[in-house]
Structure formats: structure tokens, C-alpha cells
Amino acid sequence: MKMLKSTVGALALTAVTATTGIAQDDVQNNRFVEVMERGVLRVGVQGAFRPWAFRSPDGDLQGIEVDLAQTVADRMGVELETVQISSANRMEFLQQGKVDLLIGAMSDRPDRRKVVGIVEPAYWTSGPTLMAKEGVISSWDDIAGKPVCGKQGVFYNKIAEVEFKANVVAFGGNTEAKEALRSGKCVAWVYDDTSIAADLASGDWEGYEMPVETVFSNPWGAAVPLEEKDGIWGAFMSGMAYKWHEEGTLIELEEKWGVKPSPWLAGMHEKLQYDDSYLEN
Structure with a gap:
């Protein structure tokens, strides 16, 4: 079995180097080959970020990013x-080799590009807003000097604190942050507009709203080791x-x-369509 996996890995390496133009001698220890020989692709995804990656009732991870990860595994066989x-901890997991790939709702920022290899093009985009x-x-000005719930490690917290003078109370997960909002510990929750829109559409947040526009649009990128x-x-x-x-x-x-539906995704889809009109001439 090990010999078979090695053979498959070698054949895959030859095929991919032929199409990418990357010298085979430069990639003998590449993660692509490791995954092929192992026969398992380990992808880091969020666990409580509906609908991108979250636990199903039976405990399995599911969601948009899990489905994307499956397309990669399927393509590799x-x-x-x-x-x-x-x-x-997502970048640390990638650096330490605990995962081969991140598809974990990670925004593409210059400081992160120094730590992990963020892949282009971005696969999603979002922006900070409030629930x-x-x-x-x-308005955003209404959170000045008031407690706002956030999630630990999310840079939107700094925007709320520095630009809008909020007192951010950061929690370990989205669930804890949103429950604190429900209980009145915070006047708002600061997070991605995509996630908040999904919460509001779920029917579990009757009486809540997304009252402000996003501050900016923020691309999300998958990442490989730097x-x-x-x-x-x-x-x-x-x-x-x-x-x-x-x-x-x-x-x-x-x-x-x-x-x-995201106008950005629709635009990217249209932009990257193959133009075969010249075949008609």
C-alpha cells in the first residue's frame, strides 16, 4: 500500500509540475506530495461559524468551507x-504542520502574508458590521464608550475600539459573544456582515438587526505554509x-x-469565464 501511494504521489507530482512549470527537483518534499502519499488531506476550518463551518447535530463539521475542502480532496483523490x-490559533496550526491547508474564514492582510502563504484569488469577501x-x-458613533461583544483574535475588535471608541469585551467563541449580547452585557456584537446576515436569516434572532453598513470590504483567502x-x-x-x-x-x-447572493462572487464568476467566442470565427 505504501508503494502504491508513493507511485500515485510521483505520478501526480509529474502531472502538476508539467502544468505549473515548477521544477520537479524543487518540490520533492512538497506538501502536495506528502498529502498524496498519506492519502489524507488535513484542512483547518472553523467550528462555530455558521454557515461556513459548524457542527451538525451528530458532531460532524459541515458548511461552505467544509464543502470547499472536500472539492480539494476530491480533485486530489x-x-x-x-x-x-x-x-x-489557525496560523499556528498551519505553521506547526497540524494541518496542510487553511480554509478558515481568514481575511487577507499584509501582516498575515508574512506568516502564512495566502492563496490568490480570494474565495469570499466580507466586512465588519454590528448586530x-x-x-x-x-450609527457606528452610537457604540462610543459602550461595551461591544467581540470574538478573541478577530481584528474587527480593534476597529471598534480605535475608530469608534467602543469598549470591546472579547469572548473565546461566537456563541459566547452572542449569548452575552442576548443577556444585555453588550449593546452590540461586532463581526462579519456575512455571518450576522446568516444569523438574522436563521429565525433565531427575532427583534435584532444589522443597523449599520460595513466599514470596508475584506477578502478571505485560503492559506498554505508560507x-x-x-x-x-x-x-x-x-x-x-x-x-x-x-x-x-x-x-x-x-x-x-x-x-x-454576493455581487462580488457574481462578478468574479463572470470575470473568470472562458471566452470561446473566437472559435466561431
């Missing part, structure tokens, strides 16, 4: 092992990200998981 990560009881908040960003593993994952857009995978997952 290996099994998928999802590993629950958090915003605070609050109806009528409590009408040293492999420009190697075969990074090139392969970049190709996967392009395919997610080109083939409409992300738009299909929006519909499957009940996420409001």
Missing part, C-alpha cells in the same frame, strides 16, 4: 480530514480557487447554505 481551528436589538444602534506559497502546493491551491469562481462553485454554495 484523497480522503478529507477536517481539523477544527479558531481565529486565534444589535432593533432601535438601539443607528514556504510553499510559490511552490507546487500554492500553485495547485491557486488553481482550485480560480476553479471555485469559474465553475460557479461558490455561487452554488451560497444557495445551498442560504447565504444572501
Whole structure:
């Protein structure tokens, strides 16, 4: 079995190096080969971020990013092992080799590009906003000097604190932060507009609203180990990200998981369509 996996890995390496132009001698110890020989792809995903990655009633991880991870495993012909990560430890898990790949709702920022290899193109985009009881908040200025719930490790907290002078109370997970909002410990919860929109659409947050616009649009990127960003593993994952857009995978997952259609995703899908009009001439 080990010899078979090694042979499969070698054949896959030859095929991918032929299509990427990366020298085979440069990638003998590449993560792509390791995954092929292991027969298992370990992907770090969030565990309480509905509908991107969260636990089903039977305890399995499910959601948009789990489905994306499955497309990578399927394309490689290996099994998928999802590993629950958090915003605070996800890059550390990748650096330490606990996962091969991150698809964990991670925004693409310059400081993170120094730590992990963020793949282009981005596969999603979002922005910071607030969820609050109806009528409590009408503008970002309304949170100045007031307690606002946040999740540990999320840089939106700093925006709320520095730009809007809020007193952010950070919790270990989204569930704890939102329950603190329900109990009145905070006037609002600061987080991604995508996640808050999904919560409001779930029917579990009657009487709450998303009262302010996002401050900016923030791309999300999958990530490989930093040293492999420009190697075969990074090139392969970049190709996967392009395919997610080109083939409409992300738009299909929006519909499957009940996420409001994103103009950005629709635009990326249209932009990356193959132009075969010249064949008619």
C-alpha cells in the first residue's frame, strides 16, 4: 500500500509540475506530495461559524468551507480530514504542520502574508458590521464608550475600539459573544456582515438587526505554509480557487447554505469565464 501511494504521489507530482512549470527537483518534499502519499488531506476550518463551518447535530463539521475542502480532496483523490481551528490559533496550526491547508474564514492582510502563504484569488469577501436589538444602534458613533461583544483574535475588535471608541469585551467563541449580547452585557456584537446576515436569516434572532453598513470590504483567502506559497502546493491551491469562481462553485454554495447572493462572487464568476467566442470565427 505504501508503494502504491508513493507511485500515485510521483505520478501526480509529474502531472502538476508539467502544468505549473515548477521544477520537479524543487518540490520533492512538497506538501502536495506528502498529502498524496498519506492519502489524507488535513484542512483547518472553523467550528462555530455558521454557515461556513459548524457542527451538525451528530458532531460532524459541515458548511461552505467544509464543502470547499472536500472539492480539494476530491480533485486530489484523497480522503478529507477536517481539523477544527479558531481565529486565534489557525496560523499556528498551519505553521506547526497540524494541518496542510487553511480554509478558515481568514481575511487577507499584509501582516498575515508574512506568516502564512495566502492563496490568490480570494474565495469570499466580507466586512465588519454590528448586530444589535432593533432601535438601539443607528450609527457606528452610537457604540462610543459602550461595551461591544467581540470574538478573541478577530481584528474587527480593534476597529471598534480605535475608530469608534467602543469598549470591546472579547469572548473565546461566537456563541459566547452572542449569548452575552442576548443577556444585555453588550449593546452590540461586532463581526462579519456575512455571518450576522446568516444569523438574522436563521429565525433565531427575532427583534435584532444589522443597523449599520460595513466599514470596508475584506477578502478571505485560503492559506498554505508560507514556504510553499510559490511552490507546487500554492500553485495547485491557486488553481482550485480560480476553479471555485469559474465553475460557479461558490455561487452554488451560497444557495445551498442560504447565504444572501454576493455581487462580488457574481462578478468574479463572470470575470473568470472562458471566452470561446473566437472559435466561431
